[in-house]
Amino acid sequence: xxxxxxxxxxxxxxxxxxxxxGKVKFYTCGPTVYDFFHxxxxxxxxxxxxxxxxxxxxxxxxxxxxxxxxxxxKMIRRANETGITVPxxxxxxxxxxxxxxxxxxxxxxxxxPRATHEMDEIIKIVSKLIEKGHAYERNGDVYFSVSxxxxxxxxxxxxxxxxxxxxxxxxxxRKNDPLDFALWKASKPEEPSWESPWGKGRPGWHIECSAMxxxxxxxxxxxxxxxxxxxxxxxxNEIAQSECASGCQFxxxxxxxxxLMIDKEKMSKSLGNFMTVRNIxxxxxxxxxxxxxxxxxxxxxxxxxxxxLDQAQSAxxxxxxxxxxxxxxxxxxxxxxxxDALSEAVLKASKxxxxxxxxxxxxxxxxxxxxxxxxxVNVHLTENNGFCEEGIKSAKDFLVxxxxxxxxxxxxxSLNSDEEIDGLxxxxxxxxxxxxxxxSDEIRDLLAEKGIIIEDTAQGAxxxxxx
RNA sequence: GGCGGCAUAGCCAAGCGGUAAGGCAGAGGACUGCAAAUCCUCCAUCCCCGGUCCGAAUCCGGGUGCCGCCUCCA
Numbered sequence: 001x002x003x004x005x006x007x008x009x010x011x012x013x014x015x016x017x018x019x020x021x022g023k024v025k026f027y028t029c030g031p032t033v034y035d036f037f038h039x040x041x042x043x044x045x046x047x048x049x050x051x052x053x054x055x056x057x058x059x060x061x062x063x064x065x066x067x068x069x070x071x072x073x074k075m076i077r078r079a080n081e082t083g084i085t086v087p088x089x090x091x092x093x094x095x096x097x098x099x100x101x102x103x104x105x106x107x108x109x110x111x112x113p114r115a116t117h118e119m120d121e122i123i124k125i126v127s128k129l130i131e132k133g134h135a136y137e138r139n140g141d142v143y144f145s146v147s148x149x150x151x152x153x154x155x156x157x158x159x160x161x162x163x164x165x166x167x168x169x170x171x172x173x174r175k176n177d178p179l180d181f182a183l184w185k186a187s188k189p190e191e192p193s194w195e196s197p198w199g200k201g202r203p204g205w206h207i208e209c210s211a212m213x214x215x216x217x218x219x220x221x222x223x224x225x226x227x228x229x230x231x232x233x234x235x236x237n238e239i240a241q242s243e244c245a246s247g248c249q250f251x252x253x254x255x256x257x258x259x260l261m262i263d264k265e266k267m268s269k270s271l272g273n274f275m276t277v278r279n280i281x282x283x284x285x286x287x288x289x290x291x292x293x294x295x296x297x298x299x300x301x302x303x304x305x306x307x308x309l310d311q312a313q314s315a316x317x318x319x320x321x322x323x324x325x326x327x328x329x330x331x332x333x334x335x336x337x338x339x340d341a342l343s344e345a346v347l348k349a350s351k352x353x354x355x356x357x358x359x360x361x362x363x364x365x366x367x368x369x370x371x372x373x374x375x376x377v378n379v380h381l382t383e384n385n386g387f388c389e390e391g392i393k394s395a396k397d398f399l400v401x402x403x404x405x406x407x408x409x410x411x412x413x414s415l416n417s418d419e420e421i422d423g424l425x426x427x428x429x430x431x432x433x434x435x436x437x438x439x440s441d442e443i444r445d446l447l448a449e450k451g452i453i454i455e456d457t458a459q460g461a462x463x464x465x466x467x
Numbered sequence: 468g469g470c471g472g473c474a475u476a477g478c479c480a481a482g483c484g485g486u487a488a489g490g491c492a493g494a495g496g497a498c499u500g501c502a503a504a505u506c507c508u509c510c511a512u513c514c515c516c517g518g519u520c521c522g523a524a525u526c527c528g529g530g531u532g533c534c535g536c537c538u539c540c541a
Binding site for chain 2: 011028029030031032037038040041042043044045047072073074156157158159161162163165205225226227228229230231232233234256257258259260261264265266267268269270271292295296297299300301302303305307308310311312313314315317318321322324325352356362364365366367368369370371372375378379381382383432435437440441444453454455456457462464
């Protein structure tokens with residue numbers, strides 16, 4: 001089976017065929033860097049990271065672009081409130097973004113362009129839209145003329161008239177049509193501004209993505225991702241701008257993730273019901289958050305709760321334990337006879353994993369296959385004193401392959417080494433030999449306080465860090 | 468008003484026409500000096516009502532409930 005993705009443009013699941021064979025041009029909307037991001041924002045970041053990794057794992061060369069919106073009303077307001085400049089604010093929260101994103105195991109994009117570094121490109125595309133009659137200038141503002149693009153609404157499946165009648169936007173005298181949107185905004189005196197043919201100003205929100213996507217990926221890109229709330233107006237407007245400017249189809253596959261909910265409501269900055277990743281990290285390992293976000297299909301809403309994270313933590317521990325046990329067994333046991341049951345289980349799960357991921361990135365289904373292998377490995381390790389080299393190798397290869405996409409544990413080795421801990425373990429082993437269980441338990445408790453968990457096995461004690 | 472999503476065990480969650488994956492929690496048992504980890508066993512007929520079909524959680528019609536977008540928003 002080949003990879004199929006649900007395309008919001010056609011509202012159908014389609015076989016994925018990139019424009020250029022073997023290569024994928026992938027753009028996803030990044031954060032506006034005026035604050036820490038919350039776990040709802042983290043959902044697309046993690047999701048599209050996994051999609052990108054999966055595409056790479058099945059052999060595609062992926063150019064992955066994620067922008068930073070570093071100039072807009074919110075940036076200006078926040079900078080004013082905190083008494084720093086907009087660029088300072090942007091630099092700070094780009095750094096904070098990377099700290100959280102790195103902790104979530106999100107790979108750096110191929111490129112992370114910033115809106116304010118792309119003014120030439122933005123001005124170029126706005127000029128072009130004016131030239132081609134798709135935009136008009138009004139006192140330093142430039143607006144896109146929605147009526148000049150008959151296909152407007154094709155992503156959100158809304159006719160222009162429906163949009164007009166449902167519009168809750170205020171009537172703006174400067175616009176020809178209430179649906180027209182700003183490509184360029186004249187700046188007020190104290191605001192950051194850039195020189196342009198229309199005077200000093202700054203770009204509208206939508207135009208930066210069109211400019212950056214086009215500059216780095218070309219007129220037509222394969223995948224554009226983002227949260228469902230961006231479908232309208234953001235992505236609809238991107239399409240209008242890009243397609244009017246280039247005359248080409250802007251995006252082949254539009255992918256949107258469903259929201260993260262809290263108390264049956266969408267988590268959002270404006271509702272104030274958000275939990276930042278930075279904050280959750282104080283209580284949970286960020287990879288637990290990552291697991292949690294991948295435990296449901298990306299087009300289904302997911303409900304945030306402490307219980308949900310607790311469950312994710314236990315599940316993730318089960319996977320990690322298995323990987324640790326497996327590596328421990330290889331180092332401390334002797335090979336034994338073949339175990340066909342193990343090999344077969346891995347083979348079956350491996351196929352199931354691929355089928356699930358090929359089916360519109362069904363991460364939840366894929367995880368089920370991972371646990372099938374976990375169970376098979378555990379059973380094998382329980383039923384044998386040694387280990388089946390072939391079976392264990394295939395299981396390990398599978399787990400490593402999955403991990404290259406899901407990113408649940410450090411790939412090198414899960415086995416820890418630490419002089420101090422190893423010393424205490426040796427002392428404990430000696431104590432246990434002499435049936436000095438008091439001392440033995442003291443050492444275990446001592447390490448437990450440091451988050452080190454000891455497990456006794458037939459091959460001696462091993463330890464791991466609490467997730 | 469327009470467009471769209473969701474409803475599967477105590478909780479989370481796959482499945483999308485062939486007789487309910489997986490995880491968490493729980494109960495009992497095994498192993499252990501005690502633990503932990505692990506193993507074994509147990510734990511659902513899929514919101515309701517009709518219909519199509521040999522066969523439906525899966526398709527169609529009608530309900531009920533919840534949510535989202537149409538304004539900044541991942």
